Amino acid sequence: MLRLLAGEAARRFGARAAVESGTSRLSFTDLDHLSDRVAAGLAHRGVRVGDVVALVLPDGPEFVVCYLAAAKIGAVTAGIDARHPARLGLLTRLDPALVVTAPRLLPSLPGREVVTLPASPRMTTDAPGVPPPASWLGSLARNEPPPPPLPPDPGRPVVITHTSGRTGPPKAVLFGERQLEAIRAHGAGVRWGRGDARLLSHPMSHMAFATRLPVILQTGRTTYLLPRWDPESALRLVCDKRLRVLQGTPEQLAALLEPRGEWPSVELVLSSGGPAAPSLIRRLRERFGAPVCNRYLCTEAGLGLGTRPDDPPEAAELTVGRPRAGVDLSVRDEAGRPLPAGGEGEVLLRSHAVMSGYVGDGDARVFARDGFVRTGDTGFLDDLGRLHLVGTQSRT
Incomplete structure (x- = not known):
């Protein structure tokens, strides 16, 4: 579902900002284009349908690109708040096939495949319609098409988010195509566009973003981010x-x-x-x-x-x-x-x-x-x- 929504959002909304954080700005076209390249990179690394890809990243365009890329090949995204004090424990319990992170967020993880993205530069371009360079995605992106689309499967798992942990250890909660479709249908229905821009008040790993991405794509809503709220x-x-x-x-x-x-x-x-x-x-x-x-x-x-x-x-x-x-x-x-x-x-x-x-x-x-x-x-x-x-x- 996310693959289809990302492609249609790129067609309908084009250069409109999908995610904006300080000097970093990615359009809906950028998101679809770059997530295709990362999807190809994930497949090249051997990530398979149903594998867990853990994202321990700051809130920013990188998170959304990697989330869409994993969904495009049928992998399961597990977002982990990069500032969470128990992030290493949460990561270990998920046993991911691949970890994507940024510099200085995690210690060495022997025995795990880890991709550390370069320090994020300015992700905008001065030329309208020209996608930003993929260098900020490092070796994760490949200049080739992604694997073919998967057949529809309402039971396919898509994303893992965590409870707050206020009443005990955070629990990993799994949502699949069926759940995301119900949330999309409620939040967007059959209409496209007309989405009010919002300032994100939770981390991107939180369910408020992780399970609402289909609604964001269909409504063309711009998501604004602050480095720290x-x-x-x-x-x-x-x-x-x-x-x-x-x-x-x-x-x-x-x-x-x-x-x-x-x-x-x-x-x-x-x-x-x-x-x-x-x-x-x-x-x-x-x-x-x-x-x-x-x-x-x-x-x-x-x-x-x-x-x-x-x-x-x-x-x-x-x-x-x-x-x-x-x-x-x-x-x-x-x-x-x-x-x-x-x-x-x-x-x-x-x-x-x-x-x-x-x-x-x-x-x-x-x-x-x-x-x-x-x-x-x-x-x-x-x-x-x-x-x-x-x-x-x-x-x-």
Whole structure:
């Protein structure tokens, strides 16, 4: 799927920026062209269908190129946050066929095939329509066509992302073609284009990017990156690029209220990644003069809940909204019986986007017998079907 989407995005959006980070800018055409060359390089190195390719890279165009390249040959991308203190342990547990990294991010790994990319230079060109040189991809890129496309397979694994590890060791969560297609269908439907540019608030290895890349490609959304997220830089970029949507975790959004200076004019604020206090939702709405939406999901579920821009203001203050299209929500007691409105119990989610399973360590009991995923969070439903969280593990 990603191979087809990347090619069509290149045809439709061409020179539009797909990823921009400081002086680094790659268009949708660049992404398709360069990922073809890296796909050829991966195949030349013996990476096969189903092999795991671990990306221990800073957030940047390199990550997206390598992710698309692996998908084009049927390999599984495992993104690992280059700043994560346990990155070496996470890498070891995945036992990848190939590791792609950048200088000084990993120690020597005897017995593993490791490709260390050169220090990333400026990746833009002054000539319109001319792709940037592939020298920054080092020996990973080959000037030849990629292998032929693979036949469709909804069960084919595509990407591994990790839970946050706030309540224990991070777990490796696997998503395949079927899950990514469900997320694409929900986020983009049948339309092409009309994607609002966004500042990425999570690492690229996080599910917020790793599982949403199909949506980004189909909508032609430009993804802006910061070398390291901080409130002053984030606000300045949102102002400079005139972004219409501001998104982040509650902690990030709270930090954005502290700096003094120019305030961006946005049309929507999205809070996700943990429960937001009612006072924060009110302050955000007052400061930016825009609707604030509260989003909720756990990594394993793929899709979750959210309030809508046209909901009453108190909806985002007191609840995390209703299930999104195609998502089933259940609140159950300790015996696994569904509870009526007002009954407090465990929150479970089900959709076609629910993970394939864990890779390595992970508790299979996260799945209920009827396919629901146990989030580990507690809450209750009100008479309007909105979920009120009482306790959360914040596993995303």
